[in-house]
Amino acid sequence: MKTTKKYWKGLAQLHDDPIVEKLAQNEFVEELPVDEFLGDKENLSSTSSSRRDFLKFLGFSTAAATLAACETPIVKSIPYLVKPDEIIPGVANYYASTIYDGRDYASVLVKTREGRPIKIENNGTCSNSRVQASVLSLYDSARLKHPLKSNEESNWRTVDYEIKEKLSKIKNGKIALLTSTILSPTIKQLIEDFGDKYSNVEHIMMDSTPYDGILDANLESFGSRLAPSYCFDKSDVIVSFGADFLANWMANEYATDYVNGRNPKNGKMSKHYQLETNLSLSGANADKRIQIKPSEQGYLISSLLDGLRGEKFDSRLSSIVRALSSSKGKSIVISNSNDKNIQLIVNAINNELNNYTNTILVDKPTNLKQGNTSQVDNLLSDMKEGKVSALITYNVNPSYSYNKAKEFNVALKNVALKISTSSYNDETASLMDYVCPDSHNLESWGDASPKHGTYSFMQPTISPLFDTRQFQETLLSWTDQIRLSVIFKEFLDSKRNRLEYYSS
Secondary structure, three states: OOOOOOOOOOHHHHOOOHHHHHHHHOOOOOOOOHHHHHOOOOOHHHOOOOHHHHHHHHHHHHHHHHHHHOOOOOOOOOOOOOOOOOOEOOEOEEEEEEEEOOOOEEEEEEEEEOOEEEEEEEOOOOOOHHHHHHHHHHOOOOOOOOOEEOOEEOOHHHHHHHHHHHHHOOOOOEEEEEEOOOOOHHHHHHHHHHHHHOOOEEEEEOOOOOOHHHHHHHHHHHOOOOEEEEOHHHOOEEEEEOOOOOOOOOOOOHHHHHHHOOOHHHOOOOEEEEEEOOOOHHHHHOOEEEEOOHHHHHHHHHHHHHHHOOOOOOHHHHHHHHHHHOOOOOEEEEEOOOOHHHHHHHHHHHHHOOOEOOOEEEEEEEOOOOOOHHHHHHHHHHHHOOOEEEEEEEOOOHHHHOOOHHHHHHHHHHOOEEEEOOOOOOOOHHHOOEEOOOOOHHHOOEEEEEEOOEEEEEOOOOOOOOOOOOHHHHHHHHOOOHHHHHHHHHHHHHHOOOOOEOOO
16 A cells, blocks of 8 residues: 655646646746846946846845755654663753863763763752863864874774783883872772782872972871861851962862852851952952962961961951951961962961861861872983883873973983873873873763762763773773773673663
8 A cells, every 4th residue: 555645736736737847947937137137248338227126136146046055954863773761852861970080070960862961060069160061072073083003093902912012021110100180999999900010100190280288288287198178168257368269279169168158048158358469250259359469478378377376467467367366266268379388377377266177177188189299290300310111191281281391291202101091182192102092071980089988970971982991991901901801891881871860
């Protein structure tokens, strides 16, 4: 039985009238009087056509040409043969996951439609604009699509075989693993296993924005190199010397605590003083902003300590000294200085105000900043002296962010084996022998411990778009744990897109 339906535009087409064929061959029913309008070349200047007629003709011909060129594309919809249970066309799914790129951390909800992430939303913690925009980097065409060997496209089998062979031949030189701050307990364990496989492995962490001043000062003050947690929601007075804690300073969650501490519905509003050189997001929200020179920060912090101890101090700090003196145990004083001595004075101020264990928690430190610039400087010295036989970088770009980038690039020539796991062929990766591109956060499984006693998990929301591989799987392959690597890959493939977050 024939089911194809046929439609006619009119009775003429139904009865096969010859006029229909004629109309189909001619765009216009009547021939346009072009010759009458323009005339011949000899008499063109003597034509009686007006300027308005000319513009009408020109506009009509342009519109006709445009319409003829703009044909509607054919879109073919292919239905699911076996539709996944969790996917309903037109209905979004949400996956609870974690975003961490070596700098920004956030617990997020990833909105997907038909298996593709389209939006990142907060999930308990505040996320900044970079975290929100990270979904765009998933579809970035500049991402590496294959592993590279000498800046030429290669494959994983070749790259893994050659790297393992070269690593196994290293006997005397050092194998340096230069990474960003590692939050994942799993990656830390894999790095230990990597060190057990190969001799003389050194793991060094660096941050694109160093926080050595705070970490080293706390090492001297508390005996542990840590960054404490700050409870801005419990503070009545906040004094910040240049620290933009609402945007880029330390953790993203401080913005949420700050808002909670300044909510009139809670019966109180904290007082915020910002002393800085350039206007920042925190300074724009402060109750009182004092503009200072960069060279004045250390002097004013020292003067603030003198004022709290009843000694002579700078008159610009009068209201701050009074507010802090009346809010002991309920205040926070912070600074963005990377000078250890200045941070020691900040520690003394908070100790004078009894802020520790109240608004500043040393026993629950944050793990977001663990970089050690002095260790990176020592690595640079070893590279210059030829003591480093292999260098592996993960989540860092020292050729761009390191303050001694030029020296680093020159010293890199003394390293026999250079490997990058960057997702892009960036400044550092372009100088490496091998590039083993890491998968995107939204394509990966993982875990994270952003602060003491707190853990979060990362799950994929889409299958890898390119021929990339997680850093964990790369380490497993290089330590000859082939079976574990296969099991890990099978686990990723079987569980991908299966853990759905159901919101109420």
